[in-house]
Each structure stands twice: as C-alpha cells, then as structure tokens.
Amino acid sequence: MNLNGANILLVEDNPQDAELVIRALKKQNLADQVHVARDGAEALEMIFPPGESGGLRENLKVILLDLKLPKISGFEVLEKIKNEARTRAIPVVVLTSSPEENDIKESYRLGANSYVVKPVEYDNFIAAVAQLGSYWLLLNRTGSE
C-alpha cells in the first residue's frame, strides 16, 4: 500500500460515509490525498507500519477518526496515537455520529484536537467536511513542513 503523499487518513468503517467524505473533499480538490482505513486495526497498521520507519505518518496533516469501529475502537486508536511521541503531534479530528457528552469528554481527555458530529443532512455534511479539509490541510500548519 503506497501511503506516501497522502496527508489525510480517514478512519471510517461505513463505506457510504467514507464515500460522502471523499466526495466532499473532492469538491475541495483534496480527495487524492485521502487514505481510508476500514477499522481500527488497519488504521494502526497504517500509522505504525511494522519494521518501516517513515511511511504514512511523515506527511499526515490530519486524521479523521470515527469512534465506533470494528476490532479496535476509535478511542483505542486515539489513545495509541497520543501516547506515542512520534505521532502525538498529528492532529486528530473525531468525526462521529455520536453527540453524547461522554464521548466528547472522553475524546478530549485522550487528546483529540477536535470533535465534529456528522450532520445527518447532506448539505450540512458536505459543508462540514469541506470546512474540515480546508482548515486542516490549507490553513493549519504542522511542524513537519
């Protein structure tokens, strides 16, 4: 899997949601930089590739992370990223359906940089993802540049 050049990692088990996100990013011309992980385990493999130094994380500008994931939950993934010195600086945006206060608190406790509830309505959803993309990729600066 060639992850070089990708600077957005979308961790999303629902392919329809993933497609909607990608469509939204496409409208911003950011879609070619997106990589999708279908569950928590896959996401961790991409972020911490075995035996390889460098890899995806070198260029990552943001991770869009769903919470409810098969195998390894979003919280666990978030905890791993924020507990590792190598990856701690990567911005993690929790993008989830849950408006639960407990989930919001837990995410920030584990070090999430942002928490966004997926709007059900299409226009709002497209707008939200578009804003996220333009903010984290165009406006926000990370140390690796």
Add this chain to the structure above:
Amino acid sequence: MNSSPDLEPSRFSLGGLRVRAIFLVLLAIIPLLGLTLYSYLEQRALAIAEAQRDAILVVKFVTKLQQTLLQDTNQLFQTLTQLPQVLHQDPEGCKLLFARVIENHENYTALIAAHTDGKVFASAPGASESIDVSDRPWFKSVIQSRDMVIGEPQVGRVSGRFSLPIAFPVQNPSGQLTAVLATGLDLEWLGKFILQTGLPDQSTLLMTDSNGKVMFKYPNPEKYVGKQMPESPIIKTMISRKEGVMEGTCAGGVSRLYGFTRFSSPNQEFYAAVGIPKEVAFAGIDRALKRNLLYLGLVALLVVTAAWFGGGLFIVRPIKKLQRVTQQLTAGDLGVRTGPPYRSGEMGLLARDFDQMADAIQERDTRLKQAAGELNRRLLELNAAYKELESFSYTVAHDLRAPLRGIGGFSRILLEDSGDKLDAEGIRCLNIIQSEIKKMGNLIDDLLAFSRLGRREIRPVDLNMADLAGTVSAGLQESAPDRNLQIQIQPLPPARGDRELIRQVLENLLGNALKFTAPKEVAIIEVTGEAKAEETVYCVKDNGVGFEMEYAPKLFEVFQRLHPESEFPGTGMGLAIVQRIVQRHRGRVWGEGKVGEGAKFCFSLPREEAEGKVSVGEQA
C-alpha cells in the same frame, strides 16, 4: 448511645427509685409518729385530770382527817375532863397522865393544863419553869366561850414546835370553869401524814381561811402559816372558785397541778389545795413517750435499711439490668435479652415485655435487611437495565443516523449527478425523500434528547426565573423577526432547578406558544408565576389556536399531536420533554385551552427545596 449522664440517678438523688422507696416507707411511719404524739397528749390530758382528781380527793381527805382529828381531840378532852387528876388539878397525876397520852398520840406536840389565871400546872413534855398562857388568844377565847377552841397556829411554849393549839374548858359539876386543857396539833406531822397517803414527793398542801390567811402550809409551815396572803394567785383563785383545779408555779419555781376545795368547820369556812408537781404527774407518760419514740425511731431505721437494701435488690437492680440491656439494644446488639427466668410481678412483666419487644425489633430488623437486600438487588437490576437502555440509545443514535445519512446523501448525489436524466416526477420524489429524511433526523434527535433526560443527572441551582424567561423570550423574538409578538413576563418568583432543563421547559412552552399563534396577526404571550404554600406555579398563556380540552391529557404523550404537521411543524415531542423534565424535578404539568381562543400551559416546582436553598444562598 443516648444515655445522657445528667439523667443517671446517683445513689442518693431524689429521683432515684431507691430514695423514693424510702420516702414511701417514711411516709408510712409518719401516721405512727402522729398516733404516738396524739396518744401522748391524750394521756397527758388524762394525767392532768387524774392529778386534779387526786388533789381534790386528797383535800377532801385532809378536811375529813382534820374533822376526825378535831373530833378525836374533842373526845380526848371530854375524857380527860372526867378524870380525877384533872378535876382535882393534881399536877403530878396530870403529868403522868399527859405523858402517857402524848406518848400514844404522836400527832400532839404537847398537852397542858392551866389554871383559869393562865398559870400552867401540868404539862407534857414537862416544862422546867412555870409557864403562863393567859396572853394566848385561844386561852382568852376558851375562858370566854367555855367551849373547845381552835387557835391560831403557833410555836408551842411547851413543845417549842409549830402547832395548832386546841383548848378545852374544864368545869366542875356545878358548871364552874376550873381549869383549861390545851394541846397542840403537830402540823409538821399532819403534813407528812397526809403526804404519806400516796402523794408524790414535792407535793404541797395549803389551807387558808376565807380572808386569805394561811391556816396551814406544808412544807415549811412556819414560813407561811398565820400570814395574810389574799393576793397570792393560788389563794385568790382558790377563794374565788371554791372548788376545782388549776396550774401554778410556786416560789421555788416548781410547776404544779393544784386541786382545791372548800370545807367548813362549825364556825368558819376554809380552803385547801394540794399541789402535785407536773414533772411527777407526767413522769410516767413522758417516759412512755420517750420509749415509744425510741421504738419508732428503731423501727424507722430498720425499715429504711430494709428499703435501702431491698429497694436495691428488688427494684434498682432489675431496672439497672433492664437499662443496661436497653443500652446494648440501642447500640445495635439486637440479640441481647434480659432472659428468663422472669421475676414475678411488674418487674418480671416489664422484663418479659422488653424481651418480646426486642424479639419484634430483631424480627423487623431481619425483615428490613432482607427487604433492603432485595431492594439493592432490584436497584442493581435497574441500573443494569439503564445501562442497557443507554447503550441502546447510543446504538440508535449511531446506527440509525448513518443509514439515514446514506439515504439522504446518495439521493442527493443522484439529484446532483443525474438530475438532468430525471423527469419532473422523479425530481419531486427525490425531494420528498429529502424532506422525509430531514423529519426522521429530527425525530431521532428528539427521541434521543428525550431518552437522555431519563439518565441525565439533575443539578439544581437557584434560578432567577424572570431572567431565564427573558433570555428565552429574547431568543424566540430573534428567531421570528417578521412576527408581531407581544411577550409579557410578569414578576416571577424564584425557583430551584437544573438551569439547562428548566430553560428547555421554557423554550418548549414559549416555542409552542409562538408556533400556535402563527395564524394571529398579533401574538400575545404571557408568562406568569405564583408562589403557593408547597409549590411555585409558572404558566405560559397564548392567544393562539388553542385545543379541545378532552384531548388535554394526550398532549404530554410522546409523538402526540393535536394538529396536522402540515399546519404546525414539529415532532410532537416538545410537551413530552417538558413533562419529563418537570416530573424529574418532582413537579406537575397541566394544560388548559379552548379552540380558537388560546392555550395555557403550567408547570409547578416543589417549594420547600427552593426555599431552603434560597435562604442558604441569601445568607452566604
């Protein structure tokens, strides 16, 4: 433990049962003491009466004795005047005769015979020199009266002793006075003789004539006899009352009971009194009283001792035991009992009843613990159920929304990407799908909000309801700038509740009012509040379309609507949420309305909570 030390009776405190028992015993002794004293006084009165009776008897005896003595003396003289020695005035014969008489009659101090000129020619006891009695009043009197004469008491010239002179004329057969015989009645002897008849020591005798002249006095006759003492209180009383009793104190300071009476000799009246010392009269009774009081005291001491130890053994000890057991029970040792065997009587009953009470308490405690355990189990089950519900809500939120988003998103993509290939009907259908998805999204959101209310923790604070209503109302007005709104907020009493939730209540009620007044040109919405005894009531009233009262209870049910959604949009959850919030604050909700005239929705919040906390807030 609750046993306060000031209730604990000391061994000697007045509240202690032991001391009370002794009080009771002593109370029983008081009548005995009273009886003793009463009997003493009674006996004393009896003794007085008896002493007085005695005195009168003695006086009567004395007067009788005197009369007897005088009669005896008279007879003696009668006899003597018949004897030749006397008739012939034989000095030697007379002396012998007189000496024999005196020897046999110790009540006479002397016996003399005198010539009519007063010269004594014979006497016993014998006189050494010639004695002349012509100057003696009794002598003159007998010469004159030629009858037996009793003279004034005097010291006899022959005997030298104080005596009552009695003279008698000696006449020859022709009736001529030839000589005078005289004797002296020994008053000292008389006194002793009388007193020996049974009167106690220190008793006195007193005899006077009607003028208050002391005729006789014992003891010390020589000091008083012959003196005129009408002013002496005893003599005065005696003469004025003739016969009776009195009490008096003599010069020596001895208090006496006097019995007195009057008696008559042939030519004169006399008064006599016998005085018996009170001490002597009362000695026996006083002794009896002392003895009785001593006995009574001993009995009281004995009984008090018995009450002290008996009270300890039979009253205090069982009560102390009961108290100890009660304290153990209070401290939580429910298995403790006074235990059989029970004493007979009330103490035993009390102990038995206590044990039964402890049994009942223990049984109830066991049942309570069982119930508490059961309750705890149920609570755990309930908590588990809640957890399940929570995760269910989460699942609904996550899993229902995602496909909904998919349907919405892809129907939209279809419209965007392939809209030009669809006819007008296809586009209309896609638009309906879009709007239905929006509604379903709202339904899910409201349902989740409603279910969240069930597990959300209420965080009560003091609320300024007027401010809160003002904020909500301002927000509403902002959201509907094209509406003509008149929102009147009357003075509202403060409340205590969860700020976010109560705000939600106001938002829903005011929002409903705004919604259902839409057809009116001017929407008039009024918010009122009233503090009642136990709750504070807040109402939101509008001039909107109103509703039929028969459906009022349905208004608060989940997803219930009284108007078609096409007319007034909404999920039908607003009032259900209001009811849920108010119920969680332990308040009530209700609504009134009339079709076409408006509606009024009210909710109440319990007052005591608000009051208590508000007053605390004011103090802080």
